[in-house]
Every structure is written in C-alpha cells, then in structure tokens.
Amino acid sequence: xxxxxxxxxxxxxxxxxxxxxxxxxxxxxxxxxxxxxxxxxxxxxxxxxxxxxxxxxxxxxxxxxxxxxxxxxxxxxxxxxxxxxxxxxxxxxxxxxxxxxxxxxxxxxxxxxxxxxxxxxxxxxxxxxxxxxxxxxxxxxxxxxxxxxxxxxxxxxxxxxxxxxxxxxxxxxxxxxxxxxxxxxxxxxxxxxxxxxxxxxxxxxxxxxxxxxxxxxxxxxxxxxxxxxxxxxxxxxxxxxxxxxxxxxxxxxxxxxxxxxxxxxxxxxxxxxxxxxxxxxxxxxxxxxxxxxxxxxxxxxxxxxxxxxxxxxxxxxxxxxxxxxxxxxxxxxxxxxxxxxxxxxxxxxxxxxxxxxxxxxxxxxxxxxxxxxxxxxxxxxxxxxxxxxxxxxxxxxxxxxxxxxxxxxxxxxxxxxxxxxxxxxxxxxxxx
Amino acid sequence: xxxxxxxxxxxxxxxxxxxxxxxxxxxxxxxxxxxxxxxxxxxxxxxxxxxxxxxxxxxxxxxxxxxxxxxxxxxxxxxxxxxxxxxxxxxxxxxxxxxxxxxxxxxxxxxxxxxxxxxxxxxxxxxxxxxxxxxxxxxxxxxxxxxxxxxxxxxxxxxxxxxxxxxxxxxxxxxxxxxxxxxxxxxxxxxxxxxxxxxxxxxxxxxxxxxxxxxxxxxxxxxxxxxxxxxxxxxxxxxxxxxxxxxxxxxxxxxxxxxxxxxxxxxxxxxxxxxxxxxxxxxxxxxxxxxxxxxxxxxxxxxxxxxxxxxxxxxxxxxxxxxxxxxxxxxxxxxxxxxxxxxxxxxxxxxxxxxxxxxxxxxxxxxxxxxxxxxxxxxxxxxxxxxxxxxxxxxxxxxxxxxxxxxxxxxxxxxxxxxxxxxxxxxxxxxxxxxxxxxxxxxxxxxxxxxxxxxxxxxxxxxxxxxxxxxxxxxxxxxxxxxxxxxxxxxxxxxxxxxxxxxxxxxxxxxxxxxxxxxxxxxxxxxxxxx
Numbered sequence: 001x002x003x004x005x006x007x008x009x010x011x012x013x014x015x016x017x018x019x020x021x022x023x024x025x026x027x028x029x030x031x032x033x034x035x036x037x038x039x040x041x042x043x044x045x046x047x048x049x050x051x052x053x054x055x056x057x058x059x060x061x062x063x064x065x066x067x068x069x070x071x072x073x074x075x076x077x078x079x080x081x082x083x084x085x086x087x088x089x090x091x092x093x094x095x096x097x098x099x100x101x102x103x104x105x106x107x108x109x110x111x112x113x114x115x116x117x118x119x120x121x122x123x124x125x126x127x128x129x130x131x132x133x134x135x136x137x138x139x140x141x142x143x144x145x146x147x148x149x150x151x152x153x154x155x156x157x158x159x160x161x162x163x164x165x166x167x168x169x170x171x172x173x174x175x176x177x178x179x180x181x182x183x184x185x186x187x188x189x190x191x192x193x194x195x196x197x198x199x200x201x202x203x204x205x206x207x208x209x210x211x212x213x214x215x216x217x218x219x220x221x222x223x224x225x226x227x228x229x230x231x232x233x234x235x236x237x238x239x240x241x242x243x244x245x246x247x248x249x250x251x252x253x254x255x256x257x258x259x260x261x262x263x264x265x266x267x268x269x270x271x272x273x274x275x276x277x278x279x280x281x282x283x284x285x286x287x288x289x290x291x292x293x294x295x296x297x298x299x300x301x302x303x304x305x306x307x308x309x310x311x312x313x314x315x316x317x318x319x320x321x322x323x324x325x326x327x328x329x330x331x332x333x334x335x336x337x338x339x340x341x342x343x344x345x346x347x348x349x350x351x352x353x354x355x356x357x358x359x360x361x362x363x364x365x366x367x368x369x370x371x372x373x374x375x376x377x378x379x380x381x382x383x384x385x386x387x388x389x390x391x392x393x394x395x396x397x398x399x400x401x402x403x404x405x406x407x408x409x410x411x412x413x414x415x416x417x418x419x420x421x422x423x424x425x426x427x428x429x430x431x432x
Numbered sequence: 433x434x435x436x437x438x439x440x441x442x443x444x445x446x447x448x449x450x451x452x453x454x455x456x457x458x459x460x461x462x463x464x465x466x467x468x469x470x471x472x473x474x475x476x477x478x479x480x481x482x483x484x485x486x487x488x489x490x491x492x493x494x495x496x497x498x499x500x501x502x503x504x505x506x507x508x509x510x511x512x513x514x515x516x517x518x519x520x521x522x523x524x525x526x527x528x529x530x531x532x533x534x535x536x537x538x539x540x541x542x543x544x545x546x547x548x549x550x551x552x553x554x555x556x557x558x559x560x561x562x563x564x565x566x567x568x569x570x571x572x573x574x575x576x577x578x579x580x581x582x583x584x585x586x587x588x589x590x591x592x593x594x595x596x597x598x599x600x601x602x603x604x605x606x607x608x609x610x611x612x613x614x615x616x617x618x619x620x621x622x623x624x625x626x627x628x629x630x631x632x633x634x635x636x637x638x639x640x641x642x643x644x645x646x647x648x649x650x651x652x653x654x655x656x657x658x659x660x661x662x663x664x665x666x667x668x669x670x671x672x673x674x675x676x677x678x679x680x681x682x683x684x685x686x687x688x689x690x691x692x693x694x695x696x697x698x699x700x701x702x703x704x705x706x707x708x709x710x711x712x713x714x715x716x717x718x719x720x721x722x723x724x725x726x727x728x729x730x731x732x733x734x735x736x737x738x739x740x741x742x743x744x745x746x747x748x749x750x751x752x753x754x755x756x757x758x759x760x761x762x763x764x765x766x767x768x769x770x771x772x773x774x775x776x777x778x779x780x781x782x783x784x785x786x787x788x789x790x791x792x793x794x795x796x797x798x799x800x801x802x803x804x805x806x807x808x809x810x811x812x813x814x815x816x817x818x819x820x821x822x823x824x825x826x827x828x829x830x831x832x833x834x835x836x837x838x839x840x841x842x843x844x845x846x847x848x849x850x851x852x853x854x855x856x857x858x859x860x861x862x863x864x865x866x867x868x869x870x871x872x873x874x875x876x877x878x879x880x881x882x883x884x885x886x887x888x889x890x891x892x893x894x895x896x897x898x899x900x901x902x903x904x905x906x907x908x909x910x911x912x913x914x915x916x917x918x919x920x921x922x923x924x925x926x927x928x929x930x931x932x933x934x935x936x937x938x939x940x941x942x943x944x945x946x947x948x949x950x951x952x953x954x955x956x957x958x959x960x961x962x963x
Binding site for chain 1: 481483484502503504505507508513515518519520521522523524528529531532533534535537540541542543584691693695699705740741742
C-alpha cells in the first residue's frame with residue numbers, strides 16, 4: 001500500500017462530489033419516453049382531424065346527472081400525449097439528478113396515455129365510451145384477482161409459496177355453483193366456495209409441509225388435479241342434470257343507500273354484490289392484522305426467519321399450515337366470483353389463468369394487501385378495457401385486444417416493480 | 433437457579449455429538465464451556481434449550497427433572513439463549529423482535545406497541561445498553577444486535593443465560609462491554625453458561641470451566657490455568673498457539689488496488705474508494721467486523737461483481753472487467769468465505785471438486801470429454817499432499833468434516849501456479865488441527881513468493897498470520913498497521929476510529945483481553961514470543 005493511505009483521515013468522508021457514483025438506471029424515463037412518443041404519433045398525429053369522441057359519466061340512479069362529454073379527438077389526444085411527454089421529460093431530469101420520483105408520476109402518466117388511447121379508439125364512433133361502466137367493470141373483473149392475491153400473500157408471508165391459487169379459484173367456483181344450484185341459494189354457494197379452496201390448501205399443506213415436496217411443483221400439480229377433477233365431474237354429473245346441479249342463482253346487487261347515488265364513485269364502489277363488500281372488509285382487516293396484530297407478527301416472523309420464531313416458542317409449521325389453509329380459503333371465496341357472483345353456470349377451466357395474474361398482482365403489490373388491491377384493479381381495468389372496446393368497436397384486431405391484460409401484467413411486473421423484497425424464507429421448508 | 437445436566441447423550445446417525453455429558457451450573461456463576469469447533473458444545477446447549485431431544489439423560493433445574501418439548505418450554509422454565517447466529521428477524525424492529533412470542537396485546541389481538549417499547553427501554557436502561565426500540569434490526573451493528581438478543585432473553589425473565597460464542601463477532605472493546613454486562617448479570621443472580629473456544633476470554637471471565645472434547649467432558653479447569661494447559665486439555669495434545677512463521681521477505685509490489693468502489697443494487701456503498709498494494713512474499717490481512725465490505729471487496733477482485741470505479745492490477749494487467757475464469761487463469765487463487773456454498777459443490781465427489789476450475793483444459797479434458805483417469809489420479813495425489821481425510825476420492829465433498837472440506841478447497845486453489853492468493857475467513861469453524869494446517873500452507877505459499885491476502889474477522893488469526901494489516905470499516909480502509917500490532921488499537925480501528933486516535937485511546941485504557949496480550953508479551957511465554 002502506498003504510504004499516504006495510513007495517515008489520511010479515513011473516518012471522515014472526503015468531498016462527496018468527487019466520489020464515483022452508481023450508474024443511473026435509465027429504464028423508467030426511457031419507457032415513459034417511448035410510450036409518450038408512440039401515443040403522440042399513433043393517437044394524436046397520424047389520425048385524421050375533425051372527428052369527435054364522446055364519454056358518458058352518469059348513470060340514471062345518481063343524485064344529479066352529468067352530461068356526456070364530447071371532445072375533438074385529434075387535439076385532445078395530442079394534448080394528453082404532450083402531458084405524458086412532459087412527464088417523461090420530468091422523469092428524465094429527476095433521474096439525471098438522482099432524485100426519486102413518487103408513485104404519482106406513473107399513475108398520471110398511465111391515465112394520460114390510456115385516455116389518449118380511448119379518445120383515439122372512440123374517434124368518429126356513434127357509441128360513447130361509458131367511463132363509469134368501464135370502472136365498474138374493472139372492479140368487477142378484479143374481484144378474483146384481489147382474493148387470489150390476498151391468498152398468495154397470506155401464504156407467502158408465512159413462507160409457503162401458493163402457486164395453486166388457480167386451482168383454488170376453480171375449486172371455489174365449482175363448489176359454489178353446485179351448492180348454490182342444489183340449495184337454490186347464492187349465499188349458500190358463497191359459503192361453500194372457501195371450503196373448496198381450503199381443501200385444496202390442505203393438500204398443499206400436506207405435501208409441502210409434511211412431505212417437504214417442492215412447493216412450486218405441488219402447486220402446479222394441484223392446479224392440474226383440480227382442472228381434472230372439476231372437468232370430470234362437469235362432464236359426468238353436471239351435464240347430466242344441469243338444471244339441478246349447474247344452474248346457480250346470481251348474487252343480487254346490493255345498493256348501499258345514499259353512497260351508491262354519488263356520481264361515478266357510487267355506481268363503481270357501492271352498487272356491487274355482497275362479495276365485493278366482503279372483499280373491502282378482508283383487504284382492510286388483513287392490512288391491519290398482518291402488520292399490527294400478534295397473529296400477523298408471528299405470521300411474518302415465520303416467513304422471514306422461521307428458526308428465530310421457533311426459538312421463542314412459536315410453532316413454525318403449525319403457523320404456516322393455518323395461514324396456508326386460511327389463504328386457500330380466501331382464494332376459494334374469490335372463486336365464487338366466476339359462478340354465483342357473475343351469474344354463470346360452471347364451465348371447464350373457466351378461471352382462465354386468473355390465479356396466475358393474481359400472483360403477479362401480489363408481487364406488484366409488494367406482498368401488501370392494499371398494494372395487491374391496487375395492482376389487481378390495474379389488471380382488472382386492462383381486462384375490462386378490452387371488453388368495452390370490443391363493444392365500441394376499434395380498428396385493432398380483437399385477438400390483439402385479448403392480449404392486453406397479459407401484456408399489461410408483464411410490463412407492470414417487469415417495469416414497475418423495481419426492487420421488491422419477498423419474505424426471506426418463502427419456499428424454504430422448515431425442518432429441524 | 434441451579435442447572436444440572438445428567439448423562440446427556442445425543443446421536444446424529446453414527447455420530448455421537450454428546451456422550452454422557454454431566455454439567456452443573458451453580459446460581460450466579462459464570463460457567464465456561466470450552467471446546468473446539470465441532471466438540472459438541474452447541475449441540476449440548478440446543479438439547480438444553482429444547483431444540484433437540486436428547487437420546488439419553490436428563491435436565492434438572494433446582495434439582496427438579498424437567499423435560500422441554502421445545503424452546504417455548506425452556507424459556508418458560510427460565511432458560512434464555514443468545515445464539516451464535518442471532519435469532520432476530522432482520523426486517524422487524526427491536527421492540528417487535530423482543531416481543532415476538534410473548535407479545536403484549538390490546539383488544540382484538542392487536543399488539544400494544546407502547547408496552548413493547550417500554551419493556552425494551554426498561555431493560556436497556558437498567559444495563560446501560562442504549563438500544564433504540566424502534567430501530568430495524570438490519571440497520572444495527574452486530575454488537576447492538578447481540579444486546580437485543582440479551583434483552584430478549586432477559587425480558588422473558590431468564591435465570592440461566594446461555595451465550596453461544598458471543599464474542600465471535602465483537603471487537604475487543606465490545607467484548608469488554610459484554611464482559612461487563614455478564615458480570616452485572618451475575619451480580620443480579622443470573623447464572624451464565626458461556627460457550628467458547630477462545631482461551632483468553634475463558635480465563636478473563638469464567639468462574640469455572642468445563643472442557644469438552646469430541647462430545648465428552650474431559651475435565652474441569654480453573655480460570656487460573658495457563659492458556660497452554662487449557663489448550664492441551666481442549667485439543668488432547670500439546671499445541672502451539674501462535675502461527676509458526678519466519679519473518680517476511682517482501683519483494684516488489686505486484687498487486688495494486690486503486691480507488692475500488694462497489695455500490696450494491698440498493699445504492700449502498702459496500703466498498704468505498706479502497707486502495708492498497710500487496711508485495712510478493714508477504715501476507716496482507718484485511719481485518720474488520722463482519723459486513724464492512726470485505727466480502728464485496730474479494731468478490732470484486734475475483735470478478736464476481738463489477739465495481740463502479742477503480743482498478744485491480746496484477747503484474748500490470750488489469751483484472752477489472754475480466755470474467756472470473758480469466759481472473760483465475762491469470763493466476764489468482766481464491767478461498768471463499770463460505771466453503772459449503774461457494775467453495776464446493778457438496779454433491780460432487782472430492783475428485784470432481786478438485787478440478788472444478790480446470791475441468792475444461794488438458795490434462796483433465798480431452799476435446800469434449802473429461803479424462804476421468806487423470807481427474808482421479810490428480811485427486812489421489814492432492815488428498816495425500818493436503819492431508820484430506822476422506823474414505824475415497826469418490827466420496828461426496830459434503831460428507832467430509834469442515835476441516836477436510838476446507839483442505840479440498842485449498843488443494844484446488846493452491847495447485848495452480850499462483851500470482852495472487854486470496855483467502856476469506858480461511859479457518860472459520862475449523863478444529864485446531866485443521867487451523868494449524870491451513871495456516872501453515874498459507875505461510876508456505878507466502879514463502880514461495882506469492883502475494884497473499886487474508887480476509888478475517890478473527891483478531892487472533894489476523895495478529896498471528898499477517899505481515900501487514902489494513903482495517904476496513906463501512907467499506908473504507910480506516911488505516912494500516914504492521915503485523916502483530918496492539919490488539920486494542922486494531923479493535924478500535926475496527927469500530928472506525930482512525931489510527932492515531934486509536935493508539936491514543938488504547939494507551940489510555942486497555943481492555944481485559946488486550947491487557948492479557950501485553951502481559952503475555954512481557955512474561956515471554958513461548959507461544960507469544962514468535963510473533
């Protein structure tokens with residue numbers, strides 16, 4: 001070592017400006033830039049001028065009516081795209097100065113680009129885009145994702161990876177349909193659904209905790225098992241006497257008095273089925289109890305450092321078992337969405353991969369109930385967007401539109417997540 | 433509370449970890465359990481703490497036989513344990529960790545945070561710990577984490593406190609504080625079982641000493657015994673405590689590290705503008721408390737991670753930016769700090785592990801296939817040369833003892849012509865015999881004229897091996913001292929105190945262990961004389 005090193009004042013930091021810094025990640029500003037320019041060109045500059053887009057906001061039951069809004073398509077799209085471009089520039093400047101940007105930026109950016117897209121999609125069309133309906137449907141489609149993501153986080157916070165959410169949703173949907181049909185009560189179906197989920201969860205617990213099989217493999221196998229069992233019963237029992245076994249009544253929509261009449265918010269949040277209200281309660285309860293209760297502290301301890309939990313007398317595997325079965329029941333309840341809440345008969349593989357999107361929502365929501373809710377709503381929105389635009393009719397081929405929710409999922413999880421920290425011991429069996 | 437273990441036997445398959453061990457700890461006594469790594473000390477304490485079921489024998493508290501189904505029972509009976517690897521949840525606060533398992537609750541099962549905080553504050557104030565109940569564990573230095581562990585045990589009204597290798601992660605000054613705490617606890621009537629393999633500490637702290645070797649109690653000793661006596665009792669033969677090495681004959685400086693800076697994905701500056709050089713034929717030790725950037729420094733030198741700035745030059749060739757393979761082929765030998773994870777592939781045979789880095793070049797490779805005869809012959813030769821005790825070279829590396837695993841790693845890394853040798857924690861967790869062997873090989877490598885870098889958190893090892901010492905703290909180099917420097921000065925530097933100040937402070941106040949060092953030097957016992 002060179003001589004001067006020994007006598008320099010090592011404990012005091014030298015001039016901060018002279019220090020080498022970590023390389024800047026340009027991922028975010030680049031992404032914003034590309035999307036805002038694409039938006040500007042595709043939705044603003046390329047289309048012909050002189051067309052108009054219309055949005056409706058009110059529903060008939062509101063306190064007061066808001067007239068449909070009609071805007072000139074081209075200039076509105078350009079304006080929105082320019083705002084997005086401005087945000088991209090802002091993001092670039094902030095990144096360059098090594099400052100962090102709040103979550104408001106991606107939120108506003110997303111709204112601008114989506115609105116620009118909607119303005120373009122509706123340009124010159126006779127049918128207006130029902131904004132309230134779009135949001136209402138988003139929440140509706142997000143229901144299984146929210147329950148699925150909550151299930152995932154309950155299990156993973158305790159250290160068990162639950163890939164079987166898809167199967168638990170399907171099992172819940174199946175049992176809800178059958179029980180509701182036999183009893184002619186949608187509510188009975190709602191009670192049966194979590195039981196089906198919990199049964200699948202019990203199998204997950206049996207294999208992953210008792211027999212220490214790789215949790216992801218067990219989860220995948222359980223998904224296939226539930227598909228097999230429900231498809232078999234569907235083809236044999238349900239099809240033979242569909243009137244008796246597979247014609248579940250629909251959960252009634254319950255309007256919360258007063259609240260449901262507030263424009264926009266009312267129809268979206270408070271004109272829903274009881275399943276949605278249960279969802280609000282579950283999200284709120286989990287948010288409080290996971291982070292503030294004795295139960296939650298132990299649950300998280302077991303998922304982070306099981307040995308530490310063991311040394312203070314917490315039964316690690318019993319805690320994991322309980323939370324996994326509870327989580328699976330939550331997913332089963334979410335499964336009721338497909339049959340009794342949607343008012344549909346059970347169909348083979350009707351969950352269509354929602355359980356996996358729910359896992360993505362859990363990660364995007366950073367293993368947090370409220371975060372999972374927000375992420376699930378984003379995915380629900382992209383799902384419903386494709387439905388609404390299908391009705392309005394757009395120049396985009398329907399197959400491409402069908403991809404939207406999945407593309408959004410990939411971009412969201414890859415790009416927006418940033419640095420997340422999953423529970424440290426998830427997926428690692430605890431064996432003394 | 434009086435604690436007694438009677439005839440405790442614990443077997444793991446064919447291995448008898450504890451063989452009819454008897455131990456009595458009187459109330460208010462500091463009882464040291466002395467033994468080498470792998471002697472069965474921790475197993476015994478895990479039996480006592482309810483983590484393992486004993487195959488034979490019983491535990492008595494105040495002469496009452498007790499059976500513990502789990503740690504919960506042991507704690508309820510008044511036994512507290514501070515584990516060698518802290519049992520703290522890194523993402524929880526201090527208060528949450530202390531409360532875990534016996535949380536104060538308000539209505540509805542919600543945690544009464546104020547009560548949890550108050551409990552920490554009370555105990556912390558009583559012993560002058562200065563621990564913030566709201567700090568996250570992962571942000572605390574290890575010394576503070578250990579105090580949290582002690583608070584955790586005391587908050588459960590522990591009357592017997594087991595400390596498992598508590599000084600392994602501490603600087604001499606922190607160790608001094610710990611000794612103070614232990615004495616304070618003893619005053620208040622707590623019995624303490626102090627598990628260690630460090631002779632110096634045992635003599636400084638213990639009231640009584642029980643020595644364990646290969647799972648058996650081999651005798652009791654009094655704290656007035658000499659280190660030499662304790663060492664031979666512990667190992668079962670007479671051992672030389674120091675490292676047997678002649679003076680270094682440094683040549684030209686062939687390794688130059690300049691302005692090396694590593695920033696991790698979280699933006700933390702793990703290695704901060706580090707510069708040093710190593711000459712041929714000298715051992716440079718990088719000392720410091722675990723987690724001050726040493727791991728990252730060695731990884732960046734090997735090419736496992738890339739620095740944001742700086743250079744590493746070996747004989748004038750730049751190593752930064754090269755792949756690990758290129759760095760190894762350039763003549764760098766590397767012993768990683770965790771041999772079971774980074775040093776070996778446990779499932780592979782000893783023979784395969786010995787050619788992990790050379791499997792693709794002649795003579796071990798013939799076009800696309802490996803020359804298994806050569807691999808085997810190489811293994812036969814190396815295992816003899818490095819005294820690897822294995823049933824066969826085809827045995828899985830994971831089945832060997834820690835010392836033999838480390839010899840396999842050394843054999844692989846030292847069997848190439850080296851231009852730089854880096855060993856990270858080369859003797860962590862090894863028995864005395866293996867430590868002697870490893871040290872001897874490292875000194876031999878130095879005497880061949882190879883520049884050697886040793887990264888160690890173990891002050892004894894640093895003082896015994898190094899020709900020069902640099903101390904790292906929070907990613908920076910605090911300063912440089914010659915080999916065999918004052919233990920207290922090094923300890924202070926490991927806590928971030930600059931050299932000059934550290935010397936002044938150390939001169940003003942010597943720690944128990946540092947003082948013992950100086951005494952030994954003046955008394956010229958044989959083991960210290962050759963430093």
